Amino acid sequence: MATVAAPAETKAGRAPRKRRHVSFWTWFWLIMAALYFLVPLYSTLQFSLETSQHGYGFKWYSQIFADPMFRTSFLFSLRLAVETVIIGLVLMVPTVYWVHLRLPQLRPVMDVVSILPFVVPPVALVVGLSGVFNVMPWLLSNSQILAFIYVILALPFTYRSLDAGMRAINVKTLTEAAQSVGAPGWKTLLFVILPNIRTAMLGGAFLTLAIVMGEYTISSLLLFNTFAVYMYYIGNTEAQPAAALAIISFTLTWGAMMGLFLLSRRRGRASSPGVTAVSR
Amino acid sequence: MARLDLRGIHKEFGEVTALAELSLEVESGELVSLLGPSGCGKTTALRIVAGFEQPTRGELLVDGSDVTPVPASKRNMGMVFQAYSLFPNMTARQNVEFGLRMRKVARDKCRARAGELLELVGLATRADNYPHELSGGQQQRVALARALAIEPAILLLDEPLSALDAKVRVDLRQQIRHVQQRLGITTLYVTHDQEEALSISDRIAVMSDGKLEQVGAPAEIYRSPRSEFVANFVGLMNGFDGRVQAPDLVAVGASERPIGVVEGHGRATGDRVLVLIRPESVDLKELADGATPSDGAFEGKVAMHTFLGSVTRVNLSSDLGDLVADVPSLRALTMPPGTRVAVRVDPVGVRLLPR
Numbered sequence A: 001m002a003t004v005a006a007p008a009e010t011k012a013g014r015a016p017r018k019r020r021h022v023s024f025w026t027w028f029w030l031i032m033a034a035l036y037f038l039v040p041l042y043s044t045l046q047f048s049l050e051t052s053q054h055g056y057g058f059k060w061y062s063q064i065f066a067d068p069m070f071r072t073s074f075l076f077s078l079r080l081a082v083e084t085v086i087i088g089l090v091l092m093v094p095t096v097y098w099v100h101l102r103l104p105q106l107r108p109v110m111d112v113v114s115i116l117p118f119v120v121p122p123v124a125l126v127v128g129l130s131g132v133f134n135v136m137p138w139l140l141s142n143s144q145i146l147a148f149i150y151v152i153l154a155l156p157f158t159y160r161s162l163d164a165g166m167r168a169i170n171v172k173t174l175t176e177a178a179q180s181v182g183a184p185g186w187k188t189l190l191f192v193i194l195p196n197i198r199t200a201m202l203g204g205a206f207l208t209l210a211i212v213m214g215e216y217t218i219s220s221l222l223l224f225n226t227f228a229v230y231m232y233y234i235g236n237t238e239a240q241p242a243a244a245l246a247i248i249s250f251t252l253t254w255g256a257m258m259g260l261f262l263l264s265r266r267r268g269r270a271s272s273p274g275v276t277a278v279s280r
Numbered sequence B: 001m002a003r004l005d006l007r008g009i010h011k012e013f014g015e016v017t018a019l020a021e022l023s024l025e026v027e028s029g030e031l032v033s034l035l036g037p038s039g040c041g042k043t044t045a046l047r048i049v050a051g052f053e054q055p056t057r058g059e060l061l062v063d064g065s066d067v068t069p070v071p072a073s074k075r076n077m078g079m080v081f082q083a084y085s086l087f088p089n090m091t092a093r094q095n096v097e098f099g100l101r102m103r104k105v106a107r108d109k110c111r112a113r114a115g116e117l118l119e120l121v122g123l124a125t126r127a128d129n130y131p132h133e134l135s136g137g138q139q140q141r142v143a144l145a146r147a148l149a150i151e152p153a154i155l156l157l158d159e160p161l162s163a164l165d166a167k168v169r170v171d172l173r174q175q176i177r178h179v180q181q182r183l184g185i186t187t188l189y190v191t192h193d194q195e196e197a198l199s200i201s202d203r204i205a206v207m208s209d210g211k212l213e214q215v216g217a218p219a220e221i222y223r224s225p226r227s228e229f230v231a232n233f234v235g236l237m238n239g240f241d242g243r244v245q246a247p248d249l250v251a252v253g254a255s256e257r258p259i260g261v262v263e264g265h266g267r268a269t270g271d272r273v274l275v276l277i278r279p280e281s282v283d284l285k286e287l288a289d290g291a292t293p294s295d296g297a298f299e300g301k302v303a304m305h306t307f308l309g310s311v312t313r314v315n316l317s318s319d320l321g322d323l324v325a326d327v328p329s330l331r332a333l334t335m336p337p338g339t340r341v342a343v344r345v346d347p348v349g350v351r352l353l354p355r
Helices: A024-049 A059-066 A069-103 A104-119 A120-137 A136-143 A144-168 A172-182 A186-195 A198-213 A218-221 A226-239 A239-270 B042-050 B092-102 B108-118 B137-150 B164-184 B194-200 B217-225 B227-233
Strands: B002-014 B016-026 B031-035 B057-062 B076-078 B154-158 B186-192 B202-210 B211-216 B238-246 B249-252 B258-259 B274-275 B283-286 B296-308 B311-318 B322-328 B341-347 B350-354
Touching: A024 A239, A059 A069, A069 A104, A069 A172, A069 A186, A069 A198, A069 A226, A104 A226, A120 A136, A120 A144, A120 A218, A172 A186, A172 B076, A172 B137, A172 B238, A186 A198, A198 A226, A198 A239, A218 A226, A226 A239, A226 B296, A226 B311, B016 B042, B016 B164, B016 B186, B016 B211, B031 B042, B031 B194, B042 B076, B042 B154, B042 B186, B057 B186, B057 B274, B076 B137, B092 B108, B092 B137, B137 B154, B137 B164, B164 B194, B164 B211, B186 B194, B186 B350, B194 B217, B202 B217, B202 B227, B211 B217, B211 B227, B227 B238, B227 B274, B249 B274, B249 B341, B311 B341
Parallel strands: B031 B186, B031 B202, B076 B154, B154 B186
Antiparallel strands: B002 B016, B002 B057, B202 B211, B238 B249, B238 B274, B249 B258, B274 B350, B283 B341, B296 B311, B296 B341, B311 B322
16 A cells, blocks of 8 residues: 655654745844834933943932822823723724624724824814813813823724724624524623633733823823823933933833733633634 | 424515525424525525524514514524634633523533533543634534534524535534434524535425525435426436427427336426436447447437546437436446447436426
């Protein structure tokens, strides 16, 4: 009987991987891109650590951390970010789910609406809102209003993340499969859809967090002392603490992104959202 | 086990009529296949039974109770989908347990039932695997176990094998039939594959343009199609114009070649008819040089062979016109293209339809 020889395998049981040739220009452009990002970062870091002409230390960092304004503004922005994320997700997850499930013809409309915050500049948004504040001036005395405004600002990122997440799974078939075995709508959303778009939700949440932590225009025009307003103030008054603050801000954002990366990797190992739709 | 009754189900999508007054009864424990080409309305009918679509009018009865307004989640019907539909965040066992958990069944009972069903579909050893760790066939078997876990009144299968390769399809369809018969569960099976429908069903409902063309046992559908559409969709047919000459004789084609037919076809002498002949009813015999066919046979010439394994499909030109015959492959070797043959048609394989 004829046999077909299997490809040679390594001790680990896998076929040996071909060593890919990487050209000089690939390395060149890669290094150039890395330098483009790293040089300013390194310069800022070095500047933030300089304490005298030849001395280095964490003096400016200590000064920033000791400033009660830093803590107040940071915690205020963080609270706003969390509120924005919660409001955004509570509003957008069922909406995007429903559009995917029942109103797919509305997706182009949603695409256009979701990018409106890119088209309308924050200054114009505040001017528009001033009409609302004229009628209801008490809104301005409540810092909570910022979270609702930030939901609009973060809409493109929240919507895009959720839309991409729901495109990656077959929402309709999964929903119908859950319903066929007796799951009502809200349990389907909770137990079947949400766990499978967790990475997308996290992506949207961290992008929202980054936007809220860095948003300056609206908060300064509405006279709220957010973290971005504090950064701007420090930048205008003290150069080295401003550099230290920039590094702190960068580290926090980077930490959030790494958290997302690690979470999505762990999720990837547990399961893959590959539900294949088969064309008829 | 339950009896399913579709009464005058009509469905319109805008101006398109997907189903036109469809009526069908499925007896307890019976497996009925809805068979038809793409767009004939078979999946729409199944989705209406499942509760994912509402009919424009008509009634759906389960054991005599009208379930038309009942939402899908409360119909107690298990469904296996064409697309792989396992929940990606759950293992095979968790997928099977899901419906029971929705019904608040105790955890240990859920686990035991899921174990039994995974055993039944031959996947007990893969219970803790996630869907992406299973092959397509295994995923559909888990989907079948998940649909059965809730002990549904009706099992609905929407082309569950169409995404699988040929070998797995044959194995899995036998397994589905085995499980269905063992549990005696009333089943509605949608497919566009006539071989699948013929092999798995108690009865087949052939559909075209939202209407039922014919309902019957697989052998009846195959042997006695009631329309040209059914004849051509289920298996292969040779079709010719003809005229009834006598109760047991029909004149076929432009040459009015007489062919024997079984009496009792219900057509009167002189009627114009469509004569349908199954390829396996055409017998070929090689003709020696100068010989002529005898005893009601007529002459043909082999044009082409298509090897299908145990049989070879032979295309002929003959007095009737172009004709297709299925011949055992070993015999077909003796009549290569160009061979003169005597063609004889078995009257049992001839079917007459009104013109």
